[in-house]
Amino acid sequence: MDTFLSEKNRAVRRSVRSFCTREIFPIAREIDHEASFPWEVVEKMGKLGYFGIQVPKELGGAGLDSMSYVIVVEEISKACGSLGLCVTVHNSVAVFPILTFGNEDQKHKWIPPLARGEKIGAFCLTEPNAGSDAAGIEATAIRQGDHYVLNANKVFVTNGGVADICLIFARTDLEAGAKGISVIVAERGTPGFVVGDLEDLCGMRANPVTSIRLYDCAVPLENLVGTEGMGLKMGLAALNVGRTGIAAQAVGIAQAALDEAVKYARQRRQFGVPISQHQTISAMIADMATQVEAARLMVYRSATLRDKGEPFSQASAMAKLFASETSSKVTDMAVQIHGGYGYSKLYPVERYYRDARVTRIYEGTSEIHRIVISKGILEG
Amino acid sequence: MNDTAMTPNKIIVCIKPVVLSASGGTARSTDSYELNPFDRPALEVALQMKEKRGGTVIVVAMGPEPSAFVLNEAMAMGADAGILLCDRALAGADTLATSTTLAAAMKKLLPVDLILFGTRSADSDTGHVGPQTAVLLDLPLVTGISSVDALRNGLRVERRIDDFQEEYEVSFPAALTIHPGAARPRDIGLLGMVPAFEERKLTIWGLKDLGLSPDRVGESGSATAVLSLSKTQRTRMCEFITGSTDDQVDRLLDRLLASGLL
Numbered sequence: 001m002d003t004f005l006s007e008k009n010r011a012v013r014r015s016v017r018s019f020c021t022r023e024i025f026p027i028a029r030e031i032d033h034e035a036s037f038p039w040e041v042v043e044k045m046g047k048l049g050y051f052g053i054q055v056p057k058e059l060g061g062a063g064l065d066s067m068s069y070v071i072v073v074e075e076i077s078k079a080c081g082s083l084g085l086c087v088t089v090h091n092s093v094a095v096f097p098i099l100t101f102g103n104e105d106q107k108h109k110w111i112p113p114l115a116r117g118e119k120i121g122a123f124c125l126t127e128p129n130a131g132s133d134a135a136g137i138e139a140t141a142i143r144q145g146d147h148y149v150l151n152a153n154k155v156f157v158t159n160g161g162v163a164d165i166c167l168i169f170a171r172t173d174l175e176a177g178a179k180g181i182s183v184i185v186a187e188r189g190t191p192g193f194v195v196g197d198l199e200d201l202c203g204m205r206a207n208p209v210t211s212i213r214l215y216d217c218a219v220p221l222e223n224l225v226g227t228e229g230m231g232l233k234m235g236l237a238a239l240n241v242g243r244t245g246i247a248a249q250a251v252g253i254a255q256a257a258l259d260e261a262v263k264y265a266r267q268r269r270q271f272g273v274p275i276s277q278h279q280t281i282s283a284m285i286a287d288m289a290t291q292v293e294a295a296r297l298m299v300y301r302s303a304t305l306r307d308k309g310e311p312f313s314q315a316s317a318m319a320k321l322f323a324s325e326t327s328s329k330v331t332d333m334a335v336q337i338h339g340g341y342g343y344s345k346l347y348p349v350e351r352y353y354r355d356a357r358v359t360r361i362y363e364g365t366s367e368i369h370r371i372v373i374s375k376g377i378l379e380g
Numbered sequence: 381m382n383d384t385a386m387t388p389n390k391i392i393v394c395i396k397p398v399v400l401s402a403s404g405g406t407a408r409s410t411d412s413y414e415l416n417p418f419d420r421p422a423l424e425v426a427l428q429m430k431e432k433r434g435g436t437v438i439v440v441a442m443g444p445e446p447s448a449f450v451l452n453e454a455m456a457m458g459a460d461a462g463i464l465l466c467d468r469a470l471a472g473a474d475t476l477a478t479s480t481t482l483a484a485a486m487k488k489l490l491p492v493d494l495i496l497f498g499t500r501s502a503d504s505d506t507g508h509v510g511p512q513t514a515v516l517l518d519l520p521l522v523t524g525i526s527s528v529d530a531l532r533n534g535l536r537v538e539r540r541i542d543d544f545q546e547e548y549e550v551s552f553p554a555a556l557t558i559h560p561g562a563a564r565p566r567d568i569g570l571l572g573m574v575p576a577f578e579e580r581k582l583t584i585w586g587l588k589d590l591g592l593s594p595d596r597v598g599e600s601g602s603a604t605a606v607l608s609l610s611k612t613q614r615t616r617m618c619e620f621i622t623g624s625t626d627d628q629v630d631r632l633l634d635r636l637l638a639s640g641l642l
Contacts, residue, residue: 006577007410007449007452007577008452008573008574008578010410010449011449011453011568011576011577012573014411014453014568015453015456015569015570015573018567019567047569048569048570048571049569049571053570057571061571062570062571063574064574072570
């Protein structure tokens with residue numbers, strides 16, 4: 001597997017793995033249980049560059065490649081899915097659009113604190129009546145003098161409870177349909193910016209997923225990212241990058257489940273031998289390992305294409321679909337191998353099982369991905 | 381003379397790539413090596429000195445080519461340059477041949493103000509290399525340093541040994557071996573990766589570059605040879621005493637008395 005990695009990529013993996021083993025894994029169970037966001041660890045991650053993985057050095061980031069990005073996300077997710085989610089969403093769908101479509105003033109204002117992790121970013125697209133159908137959003141941004149007045153009800157916002165810089169998808173032209181949607185940055189603390197309660201979720205519980213509501217929230221016109229009407233185009237570009245990250249996250253969670261299953265199968269004895277010696281169990285391990293490996297290769301391929309400047313949206317969509325479905329299967333098998341203990345909070349596999357489930361839903365459901373992929377094949 | 385003039389301008393940290401796992405017959409790759417954990421505090425002390433007072437930190441290691449990875453990691457932590465001493469003739473070196481090789485590299489790097497070592501290595505655990513290299517270079521040496529303070533004309537260092545604490549003043553150039561507790565090594569962050577792998581210089585010096593003859597280095601230049609290496613058998617046994625607390629205390633006392641330990 002590591003054949004595909006440069007020395008730099010390997011060093012990234014080793015350094016992140018070492019940090020996660022020492023700082024993140026030991027608290028993962030507790031922060032999941034308490035649904036708390038570990039600020040102390042997040043601050044350390046910020047100082048190490050985890051929140052500006054691909055941000056150029058001159059803007060305070062690590063200036064690394066996409067391969068490094070997926071490795072970082074995989075390793076963090078292996079220790080804690082919630083923090084992997086925080087990092088991938090921040091780096092891809094929050095930082096990437098500003099970096100790619102923002103003007104110089106916007107980049108210099110928002111990127112350095114985001115890259116250092118001093119400010120956390122969020123991507124606010126989903127609404128109660130608009131998820132997979134992104135063009136159906138109802139949020140509005142009406143020009144009034146030198147401001148946009150935003151009214152929005154954004155739900156299931158990853159990082160919502162801690163986000164300072166939020167990319168709001170809103171209609172700037174009420175008549176133009178999908179082409180009337182724009183991205184406008186709203187900062188926490190602006191009058192009318194309201195953070196909702198924490199969502200009580202099945203998994204990813206240490207990520208402060210909330211709603212964000214904007215009530216006549218006036219933000220300067222210069223907070224428009226790109227131009228009016230290109231919101232959906234920017235959103236899709238960001239999601240292309242983000243989906244590779246979610247796929248990497250799914251691989252990380254699946255790898256963690258596989259590692260635990262192997263460990264348990266070697267130590268748990270039934271019928272006088274370790275259960276790993278029973279063919280049904282060893283066959284499950286073989287299937288799990290093969291699927292994780294295949295998913296990881298798809299993630300690496302997507303990252304490599306992006307690093308080479310080649311089209312990668314199809315590869316990203318396939319990686320996300322396969323890795324998330326794989327993660328659900330593999331974590332389910334890990335629970336099964338653990339038997340009753342797998343259903344208990346004494347072992348981490350039940351957390352992996354819960355965390356993996358949502359990777360099939362967010363940043364595009366598996367169903368939407370199948371539509372995207374098939375369109376690419378049938379109409380491409 | 382002002383403080384800045386006496387800041388160590390060039391600090392060399394000798395680091396050892398130690399083998400993580402050595403299964404027989406497996407070709408060693410980048411992932412086979414890690415930076416000796418006992419050298420990390422020495423590197424940290426050097427980096428802190430550089431951050432406070434400027435100067436350059438150069439890391440030097442001896443090993444096969446894949447082991448250069450530890451130099452990259454040290455550069456990712458903040459070292460300015462790395463030098464790998466790499467030549468087939470260097471293989472099989474004992475601590476004397478290693479020190480001879482390192483001393484030759486140090487001479488090439490002169491003028492040097494300060495040379496830092498860890499106290500020992502995680503694999504062979506001899507603690508010889510720092511002192512031997514200092515002797516070969518005719519440098520003053522203080523071992524097991526727990527703290528370093530800059531003075532106008534050198535360094536004040538503390539050395540802890542058993543229940544005592546010694547203080548020394550050393551002038552440059554000097555060599556120190558750094559106690560593992562002297563500084564908590566920093567994490568290798570992502571911010572240092574691009575500088576380490578794409579910007580900073582990693583040089584490889586072979587035997588010719590070092591000006592050494594093959595009979596002084598590697599196995600042929602070694603004064604000692606390891607005759608055999610085998611795993612030791614652990615004879616300690618672990619026994620769990622169960623029951624109520626009172627029962628456990630009684631049974632523990634019985635066992636200790638019976639074994640003559642009480």
